[in-house]
Amino acid sequence: QRAELTPAPRVAPAAGGAMPLPALLELVQPVVVTVATLRAPSLPDGRATPRYPFGGGAPRVERAIGSGIVIAAEGLVLTSDHVVGDAFGIEVQLSDERAFDATVVGRDPMLDVALLKLLGAEPLRVASLGSSAAVRPGDEVIVVGNPFGLGPTVTRGIISATSRPMGAGGLDGFLQTDAAINPGNSGGPLFNAAGQVIGIATAIHADGRGISFALPIDEVLEVLPELRETGRVDRGRIGISFQEVTTQLARVLRLPGRMGALITEVEPESPGSRLGFKPGDVITSLGGRRVEHARELARALRRSKPGDEVTLTYKRGGADRRATVRLERPAEHEPSPRPRLPDDRDGREAAQPSLGVLASDALEGARIESIAPQSPAA
Structure with a gap:
């Protein structure tokens, strides 16, 4: 569901697609x-x-x-x-x-x-929000923002890849681009050649230049109505932690190959604990759909709501089992799980570091906030 946003005065996308870069910037x-x-x-x-x-x-x-x-x-x-x-x-x-x-x-x-x-702003010009579904490697893009506090700056590049995984939370659809994203660009737009927003500048790779990441705008549009109406996004909770099944783990667990999501922890007094889930169980389907990778389970749970009932198939000791669970709302004191993006400032090590580091957006200049052990930056 897309957000119902005030339509005017809106910056119209370029007719017929691409336009000269100076004209695109004016737009x-x-x-x-x-x-x-x-x-x-x-x-x-x-x-x-x-x-x-x-x-x-x-x-x-x-x-x-x-x-x-x-x-x-x-x-x-x-x-x-x-x-x-x-x-x-x-x-x-x-x-x-x-x-x-x-x-x-x-x-x-x-x-x-x-x-x-x-607060107190008169009617403003509004961005044209596009769709990230049709984005392909090779598409031309621009990033506009305020890197290092220098002032409005544009960088240009292409989409290098799509569906890149980053951190936990089932966020596996990031857009990779070689358009420079620097400290100060965070939260700014990734535009296509027609002047439509297709992503939100999010992170840079720890280990080299020319590798930056943007959150696809379609992910944002899914939650925007709820975010605007209630100030938060409610998601269903089972109360389990899980990880990808590696080839070595598959052998130990007597699985036919890499498949499913391996439960590593079950929270006390959670729906998962009441159903009897145990560390070592491997979830292989959710709602009748096969779970090939842990990120698929995470993505499905991320799009669920408290009160939803889902049927899970899981393996224990080589035997298949089934269970139906009603998802709960996380406790008020329990923060929503967030993807362990490399510039998290809370000082804790990333649960599944995929990049390892991102420069701070501090005005005093770029600095490294942290380096995740065994990450590409370590």
Whole structure:
């Protein structure tokens, strides 16, 4: 389901597809914004430092920047959750340098997206949101944002690959591009040659240049109505952790080959524990659909809702078993699982690091926040 957004005044996509780059930039730059935040600096273990150390003096704050996209004329801006997630002050600057305070309308840490509302903004020009479903390797794209706080900047490239996995959460459809994405671009748009948003700039590879990643816009459009209406995205919960089945694990578990999702942990008092799931069980189907990889199970659960009933087939000791489970809502104190993107600031090691590192968006200059052990950057 696509979000019902205010349609005008909207930046129209180019008729007939591609246009000269300068004309394309004139079309899209008015809908790209800079998102500046204030936050407490993090300690090495990820905890925020006190804003007023030792009970007095000037507050200790960190200024950081990201980018965003105007998606509704009344001042709704789409950006990355990690850009604004722990901020206590947000200011959004338009391409004409007008600035507005902003509040958070909704957050989805799992997809790493957030929705902001500009305070006091008059009707704004709105981005044309395209579709990432038809994106193919070789398609020309541009990234517009505010890297390193230098100001509005455009980089150009192509789609290098689609369906790239990154982290946990079943997020396996990332767009890979060689268009440069730098600190400060996070949350900004990836445009196609027609000036339509097809992705949200998210991460860079730890090990080299020319490898950047964007969250497909179709993933965002699926959750945008709920995010706008309720401020959050509710997802069903079984209460299990699981991983991919490797070739070696398949032999140990007496499986015919690599298949399914291996349960590694079962939370107490969860639907999974009440059904009797155990570490070592291998889920092979969900709702009658085969589960070939752990990411397929994660994707299906990510799109589920509390109260949904699903039937699971799983293997234990070589024997097939079936169970029907009613999904629950995560506890209020339990944060939504988020993909372990490389620039997470909470100091914890990624559960399934796939890239390993991403530079911070701090205004003082790029710096490495962390390096995941045994990642490409280690």
